[in-house]
Amino acid sequence: MRVEEISFASLGLVVLDEIRFPNGNLLTDVLGGSGAYATLGARLFLPHQLSRSISWMIHVGNDFPQSIEERLESWGVALKIERESGKPSTRGLLEYKDTIFGPKEFKYTTPVLAIDNDSLKNTSLLESKVYHYLETPQNITTRLAGLLALRKQTGRLERPLIIWEPAPLSCKPENLRACLDATPTVDVFSPNHLELAALFGESPSATADKRKIESLALKFLENGVGPDGTGAVVVRASEHGCLIIARNISPVWLPPFYQSEAGERQDKVVDPTGAGNAFLGAFAVGYLKTANLVEAGCYGSVGASFAIEQVGMPEKSNDERGELWNGVDVFSRLQEYQRTSGML
Template identity: 65%
Template sequence: MDSIAFASFGSVVLDEIRFPNQKPLTNVLGGSGAYATLGARLFLPSPLSRSLAWSIHVGNDFPDAIAEHLQSWDVNLAIDKESDGPSTRGLLEYQDTTFGPKNFKYTTPVLAVQESKLQGTALLASKVYHYLASPQDMETHVLNTLALREKEGITDRPLIIWEPAPLSCKPENLEACLETTGLVDVFSPNHLELAAFFGHRHPVASDRSEIERLGSKFLDSGVGPEGKGAVVIRAGENGCFVQSRNISSRWLPPFYEADIGEEQAAKVVDATGAGNAFLGGYAIGYLQRRGNIIEAARYGSVAASFALEQVGMPEKSDEGDEELWNGASVLRRLHEYRARQELLQ
C-alpha cells in the first residue's frame, strides 16, 4: 500500500453564508474534513502531498469546479458521489458583518465516509486519522477502523485525533466521553465544547485556570493506550493549551496575537475551520517532529492562521520551487512563530 501520512474522516460541506443586508455566498467549501486536510496539506508540498489520503462522500450536485480545485491540491483524493441525493450542505448565518456571533445548521442529511468502503484502499494504512464525532460514534469508528487494518495485516497503531462533535458536548455525554478518550491519542475540544461537557453555559476563553482544570479531568481519566495521550484545548484568540502525562502542560499563543499590531489583526477575517486546520497541521507536526506535541501544536497554530485569512479556503500559488498560500511561505511563517516564542523565554 502507499505510504499515507494523514487521513480525515471529517465531513465536506457546501456552505451558504449569510450576512445582514448582503447577498449570500453559496457553495463555499467547508466542513471539518476539508479544513483538517488543508491544515495537513500546508506542510506537505507536492509531491509529498500525495501522502494525504482523502475520501469524500458527496451528492450529485457537487460542483465540478470545486472537485477540480481539490484535485489541484495533488492529494490522494477519492470522490464517492451519490447518484440520487444532494451533497452535505449547511447554512451559516452571521448576526453582523464583523464575522462575530453566528448560527450554523445542516440543511441536508450529512454524508459520512463509511469505514466499510476503506478495505483495500490507501487510506486504511494512514499513520494519522482525524475524526469529528460524538463519543458513541467515535468508539464505533475507532474499533471498526482498527479491525479493518488488522484484517489487512496492518499492525502498527495509527495516531488517532478526535475532536468531539459540538452538538454531542453536553453533561449527559460526559461519562461516555471520558471512556472514549481511552481509545484515542489526542482529544481536542475547543474551550466551548470542553465547558459544555460540564454544563458551563458562558465559558470565557481567557479563563486559563478553568480550562486547565477541566482539561485535567480528561487527562486524569486516561487519554490513549496506557494513558500516554494528549489533551489539546483550542481556545480561539487565546491560543491553545497542551497537556499530557509525559510533559509539563503549556499554553501556546495563536499566530495572530491581538497585541502584535493592527496590520496583523486585520488579516483575521473568519475563524470558521481554523480549529479543524489546527488539527491537520498538528498531525503533520507530530510526524515530522517525532512525537513532540509542543512542536505539533506550533504547526497547528500556523495552519490555523491560513484558515483565518478569508472566507473559505486560502489560495495556493507557486513561486519558483516553493508553494505559497495566500502569498506566504508556510515554513517561513512557522519559523517566525517559533522564533517569536523563543524571544519570550
C-alpha cells in the first residue's frame, strides 16, 4: 500500500453527543457518529506515514469545538472540513437507562449534516479503495450509483469495495424487501445481530441462538450480496463476537477481544458505543492487507476493542515502541487476538 494511495473513506456522520447517565452525570461534546468511529477503526491499523491514505470529509456547523478539530488533525489523516456558517453541527442525545451502559435511547437534537455526493467532486475521496456507508436501504443504492458515476467521470472505472451497515432505525420488517434489493449492489452487508433480527420481525431474544443468527444471515446470502454474488454478510454480534459468511465461506464465528468469561472484561469494557462502526473500519483495512474475510474479521474485532475501553475516542500517544492507542500497540493486540482465537 503506497502512502499516496487512498485506501479508506467513511461517508458516515460525525456527531457531537450529549450523554446522560442515571446518576445525573452529564457529558457534552463527546465525539461520535458512524463516520468518526469507522475512521478510527481504519486509523488504528494505518499508523503514521500510512494515515494519509485515509481520506475523511466531515460536515460541521458553526459550533464545532476547536479542541475536537485539533484532535482529529492529530490523527494525521487527509481531513477535509466542510463548514456551515449558519447552522449548528449534528448533535445527539444519548441517555443510558442503567449504570452498566445497557439499555439506552438516542435521538438527534439538531438537523443532520451529511456528506452528499456533490461534496465529493474534485476531492481525494473519489480515489478510495473502500467506502463505508451507514444508510437506509432506500438511499444506499442512489448514493452508491452517484458515487460510481462521479468516479467514472474522473476515469476511475475499477469498482471499489463497498461496506454497508443499514441505518438502525430502518431495520424493520417493512424494509426487509428494500434491504434484500439493495444488497446485490454492495460487497459487504453488515447489520448487527439485533438489527438483523428486527428486519425479520424476530424478537431480540432470538439472537441468543447463534444458529438463528446464521439462518437469518444466510437468507441475505442466498438472495445475493455483491454484483456477482461473491459478497459477504458480516454480522456484528456484541458479546457473541462476529459472524462471517460468504458464498465460498461456511459460517465462521470469531470471538470478541474481551470475552465475557475473561476476568478483565468488567474493568476494560466501559462503553460499547461505536464498537460496530470501528469494527468495520478496521475490517476494511484488514481486508486490503490480507484479501481474506476471516483475517479481516480479526482486525475488526481488535479495532472494536479500542472503541469500548472509554466513553468517546481512545487516546493516541507515542513512545520508543512507536504509535500507541490507550497505551497499547495495536499490532501486538492483533497478534494476541489471533493467537488466543486460534487464528495463528
